[in-house]
Amino acid sequence: MSLSSAISTAQSILSNTSKQTLVVSDNIANASNPDYARRAPTLQTYFGGELSVSVQRAENTVLFNQSLEYLSVSTAQNIVYDGLEQLKTSMGGNDYELSPSRYIGDLRDMLQTLAATPGDTTLAASVISAAQDVANSINDASASTQQLRLEADQAIGEGVDKLNNLLVQFEEVNNEVVAGTSTGDDVSQALDSRDTLLREISTLVGIRTLDRGNNDIAIYTTGGQTLFETIPRVVSFTPTNGIDATISGNPVYIDGVALQPGSGSQSTATGELAAHLKVRDGIAPTYQAQLDEIARGLVVVFAEHDQSGSALPDLPGLFTWSGGTVPSTATIEPGISATLSVNPAVLVDTGNPALLRDGGINGAAYVSNTSGATGFSSLLDGYVTGLEAPISFDAAALAGDGASLVGYASDSIGWLELYRSQAHEAAETREAAMVRIFESYSNDTGVNIDEEMALLLDLEQSYKASTKLLSTIDEMLAALMAVR
Structure with missing residues (x-):
């Protein structure tokens, strides 16, 4: 992988992680809002291998x-x-x-x-x-x-x-x-x-x-x-x-x-x-x-x-x-x-x-x-x-x-x-x-704080990995510049 490709990959990871974190943060902020349906930030691969965040809203038409x-x-x-x-x-x-x-x-x-x-x-x-x-x-x-x-x-x-x-x-x-x-x-x-x-x-x-x-x-x-x-x-x-x-x-x-x-x-x-x-x-x-x-x-x-x-x-x-x-x-x-x-x-x-x-x-x-x-x-x-x-x-x-x-x-x-x-x-x-129907619907489409916090920890690890990659690229670039 070239350095330019590595930089692009790291930037993409940071951007997607930022978008995912924003969605999860919105979920946590609306955990007690009965009119809010959970959003699921998922990564999708587009033509050419590019990754992008897609937001899926939780739905259950029958229960609703x-x-x-x-x-x-x-x-x-x-x-x-x-x-x-x-x-x-x-x-x-x-x-x-x-x-x-x-x-x-x-x-x-x-x-x-x-x-x-x-x-x-x-x-x-x-x-x-x-x-x-x-x-x-x-x-x-x-x-x-x-x-x-x-x-x-x-x-x-x-x-x-x-x-x-x-x-x-x-x-x-x-x-x-x-x-x-x-x-x-x-x-x-x-x-x-x-x-x-x-x-x-x-x-x-x-x-x-x-x-x-x-x-x-x-x-x-x-x-x-x-x-x-x-x-x-x-x-x-x-x-x-x-x-x-x-x-x-x-x-x-x-x-x-x-x-x-x-x-x-x-x-x-x-x-x-x-x-x-x-x-x-x-x-x-x-x-x-x-x-x-x-x-x-x-x-x-x-x-x-x-x-x-x-x-x-x-x-x-x-x-x-x-x-x-x-x-x-x-x-x-x-x-x-x-x-x-x-x-x-x-x-x-x-x-x-x-x-x-x-x-x-x-x-x-x-x-x-x-x-x-x-x-x-x-x-x-x-x-x-x-x-x-x-x-x-x-x-x-x-x-x-x-x-x-x-x-x-x-x-x-x-x-x-x-x-x-x-x-x-x-x-x-x-x-x-x-009440039972609304509870069932809320359980299926509402926000679970424990799940969102766990996802936030995963995103934190992804962020750390991308920053580590950028740090490594920076060291390599500095080494190349020193050789010249």
């Missing part, structure tokens, strides 16, 4: 796609569970001490006590107060349920804006990847950025990707809608200003197709948007329907009936609502729970609590205790019986269709608790699966 899938389903399940947990909290937590079921039970017990001593005016006032507690608990539960729907609607709007922004960013990074791949540049950093964007997108909506030429990819939702194919597709949503039981929220459109919410407590929803749709349009409206059925049942059970023989219609008694009528069929009356109230005619401040015992809240034609006897208890006994006797409920509310009002209110809590516990179990299971 699985991580996106589990990230989507875990995110969605947690949102479904959080929505149910919020409903539970509004009911008073673990013991549901603020639930309508608890207050209806208290009202029944006090009615039984009053029926035993119907002339006790103080106890009658306490019964009216208990009835107000029932109405307030149902009003509050309805308000909390609609607040949950409103928050879900707002979250959908924020999520859609975020998704559109991420798709714009994805277009820029994807174009950088395609351009760099076509010219043979190192696009590892751009690929890291693109994978990070895919993870963020998958938290919002379930996705699958399709690889195309030059590292280009297209993105589709798990439902088949196109999110990105060369250019981003439009994701649109119109927020609802003010929500109540009679108002349905607007859908989310992806490339002109409505996004479908998931179903079930172990939700089939993927991503935040579908999960919020599930909460807004599924879970909350179902519980609202149960509250409406409880409120309707109270109006029916405590309704006053004509006592004059004139075939006058039944009218609201102890409990009334904005509609001012007694619903006649087992059909959900949307929003009745929000306006349920105790009839002013029996309030201590504005009326006479004794009308609950005697009847006549709606006038003389509805009076049952025509003699005015203080020991009259027939109506009170009838109300207690009415609370415990089976009545018809709308099966669409999913809490049964033939229980007593007391039983139905309890069944409603049972539905919520069962749904919540199932959602909690599914959330824990799916999160655990997501």
